[in-house]
Amino acid sequence: MSQTLLISVFAAASLSGAFTEIGRDFERAHPGARVRLNFAGTPQLVAQLEQGATADVFASADERWMQHLSEGGRLTAPGETFARNRLVFIVPRTNPARIGRLQDLARPGVKLVIGAETVPVGHYGREMLAKLANSPGFGSDFARRALANVVSQEENVKAVLGKVQIGEADAGICYRSDVTAPVARYVRVLEIPDPANVVASYPIAVLAAGTQPDLARQFVTHVLSAEGQRVLAKHGLIPIGSRAP
């Protein structure tokens, strides 16, 4: 009788759809292997790992936090970028603030929800607003006025989605990949022009404190394989083979 080997994967909240499917595929391809997934905001996962949680694989939504773990000596090897993502604005289908174009987001009274500065989507979002402010047709105070509209700084990207889906917020900033079919029933997407968009890089690494380094390595290989990349693309992430937007 074959023994069950369990690997624990800590992954950014924005990967929940893709990694759930990849985990199932991996289990099918490796009989006897079980993948336990833990999704949360990237900084929360890092805090868990630093406070002694054991995991085999870490998939981060930005390089900042992977670098942080690397400096703490918690990785077996540097993180490898396995996917990219881009930001979008979302508004509720009902569009209570009647937002027709991106410039409307800086109009006084619009309720904007973004990620907290510590969360990758919040960090990228602020960067993107600054880039928009330097884009033609936005005005240099666009970022300042948009940030003044922020009514909540959520602790992970899925919480941003929640506030917009319910229709409580007028707009939010999330990843393109977050707008899955169930979410799209409640929100409309406003695309951000390529020059101003910030491309999120997702690195993955095997953790030094893990108990199944071999299987963990195979999981990372699977994520980087054509099959893993296909699933990531299916969930709205940008595979590393293709060019960034």
Place this chain on the structure above:
Amino acid sequence: MSPGAAGLSRPASAVSESAFRWLAVAASAALLAFLALPFLGLLARVSPREFVARLADPAVLEALRLSLVTSGAAAVVILMLGTPLAWLLATREFRGKRLIEVLVDLPMVLPPTVAGFALLMAFGRLGIAGRSLDAFGIQLPFTTLGVVVAQVFMAAPFFVAPARAGFMGVDRRLLDAAATLRASEPFTFFRVVLPLARPALVAGVAMSGARALGEFGATITFAGNMPGSTQTMPLAVYVALQSDLDTAVVLSVLLLAMSFGLLLGLRAAPAGFLWNRPSAGSRGF
């Protein structure tokens, strides 16, 4: 001879009395150590000097101010609205009383995130009651008022239960005496019942205030997380844990000290003020 008496006269079982006592003490000690260790761990992380220095951090002060204001306001609302409810539950029998009791207890067992979501469905701007509020220009999500609403929802049961028990403990004979003297019900309530039930009401306010102070899940789900307007101390701890561990520790210790003080003050207060329990054997009314 009744069957019960026969049971009582049976000789001591295999476990001797001293072993029984030791087991009880050992089990209690294990649980107490388990409860105390996390707090000790927290306290061990911070030196008193650093703690005081960091208290002056504007971010800490802002969260502290917001927490005190909101949980204080929540305690007042709960006292004003919860006292009549506790009084009615203690003194009246009516159809559907069981249902109301369950409704009042529900927030104690509900996951706070579910409570926050339910609050959005009720008082969000698209919620069943929120639409009317919105028409009057009242918005709760993303506002300090929304924080108070979430706290009241989660903390009210912690007041109603002890307050009700307090009212039930008031000696019925005193009320009969008041009635004999032709005191009206309002007069009796304010001059006889409230003073007698005061210890229970104070205990209930402290418990619910402490619960409101520690509220996290319903607040972040319903009111969001914004420094200065909705980021209370528990939310600030959560965010600081991801970025600034030292601030997280200071905020945690501060919360711990406040909750500890509130609950201890409740027990250490002058006996006459808090614990003048009605005479034993009195029936509820």
